[in-house]
Amino acid sequence: xxxxxxxxxxxxxxxxxxxxxxxxxxxxxxxxxxxxxxxxxxxxxxxxxxxxxxxxxxxxxxxxxxxxxxxxxxxxxxxxxxxxxxxxxxxxxxxxxxxxxxxxxxxxxxxxxxxxxxxxxxxxxxxxxxxxxxxxxxxxxxxxxxxxxxxxxxxxxxxxxxxxxxxxxxxxxxxxxxxxxxxxxxxxxxxxxxxxxxxxxxxxxxxxxxxxxxxxxxxxxxxxxxxxxxxxxxxxxxxxxxxxxxxxxxxxxxxxxxxxxxxxxxxxxxxxxxxxxxxxxxxxxxxxxxxxxxxxxxxxxxxxxxxxxxxxxxxxxxxxxxxxxxxxxxxxxxxxxxxxxxxxxxxxxxxxxxxxxxxxxxxxxxxxxxxxxxxxxxxxxxxx
Amino acid sequence: xxxxxxxxxxxxxxxxxxxxxxxxxxxxxxxxxxxxxxxxxxxxxxxxxxxxxxxxxxxxxxxxxxxxxxxxxxxxxxxxxxxxxxxxxxxxxxxxxxxxxxxxxxxxxxxxxxxxxxxxxxxxxxxxxxxxxxxxxxxxxxxxxxxxxxxxxxxxxxxxxxxxxxxxxxxxxxxxxxxxxxxxxxxxxxxxxxxxxxxxxxxxxxxxxxxxxxxxxxxxxxxxxxxxxxxxxxxxxxxxxxxxxxxxxxxxxxxxxxxxxxxxxxxxxxxxxxxxxxxxxxxxxxxxxxxxxxxxxxx
Numbered sequence: 001x002x003x004x005x006x007x008x009x010x011x012x013x014x015x016x017x018x019x020x021x022x023x024x025x026x027x028x029x030x031x032x033x034x035x036x037x038x039x040x041x042x043x044x045x046x047x048x049x050x051x052x053x054x055x056x057x058x059x060x061x062x063x064x065x066x067x068x069x070x071x072x073x074x075x076x077x078x079x080x081x082x083x084x085x086x087x088x089x090x091x092x093x094x095x096x097x098x099x100x101x102x103x104x105x106x107x108x109x110x111x112x113x114x115x116x117x118x119x120x121x122x123x124x125x126x127x128x129x130x131x132x133x134x135x136x137x138x139x140x141x142x143x144x145x146x147x148x149x150x151x152x153x154x155x156x157x158x159x160x161x162x163x164x165x166x167x168x169x170x171x172x173x174x175x176x177x178x179x180x181x182x183x184x185x186x187x188x189x190x191x192x193x194x195x196x197x198x199x200x201x202x203x204x205x206x207x208x209x210x211x212x213x214x215x216x217x218x219x220x221x222x223x224x225x226x227x228x229x230x231x232x233x234x235x236x237x238x239x240x241x242x243x244x245x246x247x248x249x250x251x252x253x254x255x256x257x258x259x260x261x262x263x264x265x266x267x268x269x270x271x272x273x274x275x276x277x278x279x280x281x282x283x284x285x286x287x288x289x290x291x292x293x294x295x296x297x298x299x300x301x302x303x304x305x306x307x308x309x310x311x312x313x314x315x316x317x318x319x320x321x322x323x324x325x326x327x328x329x330x331x332x333x334x335x336x337x338x339x340x341x342x343x344x345x346x347x348x349x350x351x352x353x354x355x356x357x358x359x360x361x362x363x364x365x366x367x368x369x370x371x372x373x374x375x376x377x378x379x380x381x382x383x384x
Numbered sequence: 385x386x387x388x389x390x391x392x393x394x395x396x397x398x399x400x401x402x403x404x405x406x407x408x409x410x411x412x413x414x415x416x417x418x419x420x421x422x423x424x425x426x427x428x429x430x431x432x433x434x435x436x437x438x439x440x441x442x443x444x445x446x447x448x449x450x451x452x453x454x455x456x457x458x459x460x461x462x463x464x465x466x467x468x469x470x471x472x473x474x475x476x477x478x479x480x481x482x483x484x485x486x487x488x489x490x491x492x493x494x495x496x497x498x499x500x501x502x503x504x505x506x507x508x509x510x511x512x513x514x515x516x517x518x519x520x521x522x523x524x525x526x527x528x529x530x531x532x533x534x535x536x537x538x539x540x541x542x543x544x545x546x547x548x549x550x551x552x553x554x555x556x557x558x559x560x561x562x563x564x565x566x567x568x569x570x571x572x573x574x575x576x577x578x579x580x581x582x583x584x585x586x587x588x589x590x591x592x593x594x595x596x597x598x599x600x601x602x603x604x605x606x607x608x609x610x611x612x613x614x615x616x617x618x619x620x621x622x623x624x625x626x627x628x629x630x631x632x633x634x635x636x637x638x639x640x641x642x643x644x645x646x647x648x649x650x651x652x653x654x655x656x657x658x659x660x661x662x663x664x665x666x667x668x669x670x671x672x673x674x675x676x677x678x679x680x681x682x683x
Contacts, residue, residue, distance in 0.1 A: 052597070053496070055505020083506055085493065183646075214639040217601075218647050225601040227409075227591050228632075231402050235636050238398045250596045253508055257592050276511075338510070 042077035043104065045070070045297060046097030048090060050109025051220065052250060053083040057329070059249075059289060062271035063108050063131065065328070066293030075301045087220075091115035098123040104300050106131065106293060110186055111220075116140065127305055129296045131289055132186075138307050141299075143292045146313040147186075148193035149369050150285040151245070152376045153314070153321045154267055155197020156365050158243040159209040160358045161265075161282070167353060169263055169280075173240035174208055179232050179255055180215040181248030182222040187215070189379040190247035190269070190285075196377055200365070212236045216251045229254030237262045243282065245269070256281060272327035275334070278343035279350050284327060286320045288312065315370045323359050324351050390641055399633050404525060405591065407629030409434065409600070411528045412583030413607030414614065414621035415535050416576035421616060422539065423572035424552040424565075424673040428484035429469055430580045431604025432491030437462040437581025438588035439495040442595040443502060445512040451589040452515070455524070458585035459578045465491070466577020467570075474569045477677035488604075496597050507597055514593035524586035531579065535618040548572055552671035555678040565678045580604065613657045615668050628653045 045067060049060040067079045080102070082093040090112050097105045098119055106129045107116040113133040120128040120137045127139055134142040158176040165172045178194050180187045191213055198211045214232045216222040229251035233244055237258060244259070245267040246252040252269065256277040259266040268274065268284035275281075292312055299305045312318025320327075326334070330347060333339045368374045413430045420427035437458035445454030465487070472483040496506050503509050515522045539545040547568050550558040555565045583603075588595050610628055614620025635649040660668045 053506030055499075055503070056507030057505075058507075060507070085496065212640065214636055215646065221598070221601040224596055224598045226594065226596050226599060227406075227587050228601070228636075230591060231406060231633070232636050235398065235402065235633075239393065239637075250508055250599075253594055253596060254592060257594075 043075065043297070043301060044102045045076050045079040045104045045106070046100075046102035047079060047081045047106040047108065047293075048093045048097070048112065049081055049083045050111060051087075051223065054081065056250065057273065057276065058270045059131075059287075060108060061329070062287070062289040063106070063293050065332075066290035067297070069290065070294050070297040075297050087111050087115075091119060094119040094128075095122070098126045103127060104129065104297065104305075106296070108132070108289075127300060129293070131292065134309055140307050141296055141305065142309045143289075143296065144309060144311050145287045145292075145319055146311060146376075147247075147285075147287065147319070148189050148196075148376050148378050149314050150287070150319040150321060151190045151193030151247075152197040152200070152369065152374070153362060153366055154245050154283070154285045155194035155199075155211070156201050157197075157283070157321065157323070157358065157362050158194075158245060158267065159198040159201035159207065160205070160361060161354070162209055162242055163205075163207055164355060164358075169242065169265055171240065171242045171264075173242070175210050175212060175236075175240035175242070177212045177233070177236035177241035177244035178214070179229060179236070179244055179246040179248050179252065180213070181217075181246075181251050182220055183215040183218045185380055185383060187247050188383075190245075192377055192379040192382075194245055200374065212239060212241055216248055223249035223251055225251050226254035226257070230258045233258035233266075234262065237264050243267060245285070272322075272329035274327050274347055275330040275339050275343070278339060279346035282350065282354070283321055283323055286322070286327065288318055288320060290328075291318060313370070314366050321362070321366075323354055323362060390638075393637050393641065394634060399630075399637060401520060402633040402636070403626060403629040404521065405629075406632050407625040408525050408528045408586050408590075409583040409603050410607045410610050410625035410628055411622055412524075412531060412586065413580045413604055414611040414625055415531055415618055416579035416583070417608055417611040418535065418539075418576075418614075418616055418618060418621060419548070419572045419579065420576035421611070421674045422552045422671055423548050423569045424555060424671060424676065424678065425470070425473055425569055425573050426480040426484065426675040427466075427469065427573065427576050428481055428605070428608060429466070429487035429491075430576070430607055431600055431602065432484075432488035433462045433465055433577045433580035434584035434587070434600045434604050435491045435495055435598070436465050437584030438599060439498070439584070439595050440581070441585035441589045442509050442512050443498075445514070445589050446510065449513055451513050454512070454589045455515070455582065455585045458581045458588075460581075462581020462584065463574045463578040465581075466574050469577070470570050470573035473677065474566055474573070477679060480675055480677075492598060495595070499595070499597065509595040511593045512589065514589045522586065522590040524582065524590040527582065528586070529622075531582075532618050532622045539618065544568075549671070551678075552673055555673050555676075559678075559680060565680075569678070580607075583607070609654065609657045612668050612670075613653070613660050615660075616671060624653075624657075627656075 070076050084090045084093050104127045108131045110133045116130050117135050120140050129141040131143045195211045216228045233255040243265045246255050247269050255266050259280040265282045268281050270287050273284045334344045440461040441454035441458035444457035445451045472478045473480040500506050547563050551565050551568045610624035611621050613624040631653050635646045639646045
């Protein structure tokens with residue numbers, strides 16, 4: 001009897017394990033192995049995604065889009081992606097790619113720092129890249145973004161918009177909101193940039209806009225809790241906010257839901273999110289991970305891959321806050337039929353409703369940030 | 385002036401609604417836990433059952449365009465999912481905690497795996513039709529409150545309830561009186577899965593309109609705490625869930641207003657739970673036979 005019960009539990013555990021692992025393995029690019037054999041001289045690129053995996057409509061999708069572009073343009077014949085379900089498997093996944101002769105191994109997300117540091121030392125002849133962190137090895141390119149610059153611009157935009165109560169969806173109160181995911185330094189970098197942007201407008205325009213700030217939690221769960229995100233957004237809307245900017249991964253889904261319910265606005269983050277709730281997401285603070293990943297692949301192809309920090313900012317559109325027209329993910333969603341033409345029109349209308357003076361002011365602020373005339377505080381540097 | 389502003393932000397209708405909304409999944413899962421544990425089977429797989437329910441609700445709503453069918457599908461599927469736990473722990477006397485852990489892992493991995501197959505994504509599902517409001521709340525909120533009443537009635541005013549409690553306290557005595565311990569436990573574990581599944585459906589097609597990987601974010605375990613803090617009593621669990629929900633709502637509203645970390649406020653209900661477990665505020669005693677497999681003819 002005892003043995004039998006043990007057996008059953010074992011079988012269950014194995015099932016759970018298989019289900020847990022196969023999520024990543026099943027999803028790898030199926031053609032990759034066949035094609036790789038045919039064209040062995042082509043570059044082999046492998047990428048280890050961050051939590052959320054493929055289809056996060058954010059960071060990972062953006063990185064994958066960069067690789068697809070490289071594939072379409074013939075820089076690489078194909079690429080392989082892995083989706084670790086836990087931080088503890090990241091190291092294994094990175095090593096797997098390095099061992100299997102991938103020329104470039106990319107790690108997405110700050111949580112891969114330790115694993116990538118270790119694995120890149122073990123494989124000195126393989127090129128690595130990490131997104132959102134800095135690893136100081138001779139074979140690692142570190143891609144970082146000036147999120148504080150983008151968030152500053154976003155804060156300035158939200159502060160300017162909240163004063164225009166003639167626009168539908170904007171109330172009389174001068175309050176904007178910020179929804180953070182996990183309470184940690186990287187997200188505080190977004191928050192400080194945003195609130196500084198609001199302050200800047202208060203100083204230059206003589207307004208009195210207040211920013212409400214809330215975090216979903218203090219563990220990585222806080223990036224995956226849309227129900228909590230919705231409650232936080234509702235609380236901020238009820239307290240007078242009409243525009244809420246988020247840096248909270250999947251938790252932001254709750255914000256978009258709340259924006260639709262309360263008929264107010266949200267601002268997306270990382271990868272263009274405007275299409276998720278058409279007409280309710282004013283803009284997205286886009287980190288063009290796709291461009292950055294593409295650049296690394298291209299440098300490798302052209303034999304001028306260099307290690308070190310590559311910081312992307314508002315210049316050359318490494319970071320972008322787009323206030324007119326359709327952004328890349330929205331276009332892709334329209335092409336694939338995820339949103340209808342009517343919904344796309346709603347987004348276009350919304351963007352047209354943004355007063356042109358505001359667009360001009362934002363453009364000027366952007367130029368000033370690039371020129372270094374505005375000093376945007378960086379939380380990570382202040383608190384080191 | 386300042387204090388008045390703070391109080392105004394805390395004690396208003398919105399805080400109350402927020403409390404109730406956030407307590408709903410906890411109430412439903414805690415009721416599920418009560419059914420299971422009152423019959424003598426520990427169920428730490430509430431988290432996984434909720435997650436499975438949340439997922440199935442979205443899938444069914446996606447393919448049928450009916451969120452109500454999604455809710456029904458979630459309840460049925462989570463019931464079947466709980467059946468695994470029932471068979472393993474009742475039929476084969478396995479360690480119930482181990483089986484529970486396995487189910488949680490199966491749900492966490494399985495939902496992402498199926499998300500990949502069905503929607504070709506592993507993060508967030510596409511938006512689906514969600515339940516429409518009944519007055520101020522989604523229907524599932526009312527269902528949760530009704531479920532508290534029904535559970536209370538069943539457990540304490542029906543002969544079935546008496547059997548459940550006797551099986552959980554002293555299965556051998558119940559057995560000697562001709563009560564089928566197995567049957568009662570099967571029914572209770574499956575019911576617990578159905579309630580947890582309803583809680584999951586409330587989150588995915590009630591509060592929201594999407595499924596997100598790991599979206600239950602530990603609520604199944606918080607529900608377990610609510611069940612313990614509520615002393616395995618439906619009304620107690622309701623109170624505990626509301627308390628937990630209230631502190632969550634409070635934490636959201638007090639962030640940046642008071643100079644204390646939000647985690648501190650969120651911690652308060654758990655401190656109470658630990659104190660309750662330690663026996664300071666009234667003793668929290670689990671059903672006697674909870675966690676012990678029943679073997680006929682053994683002492």
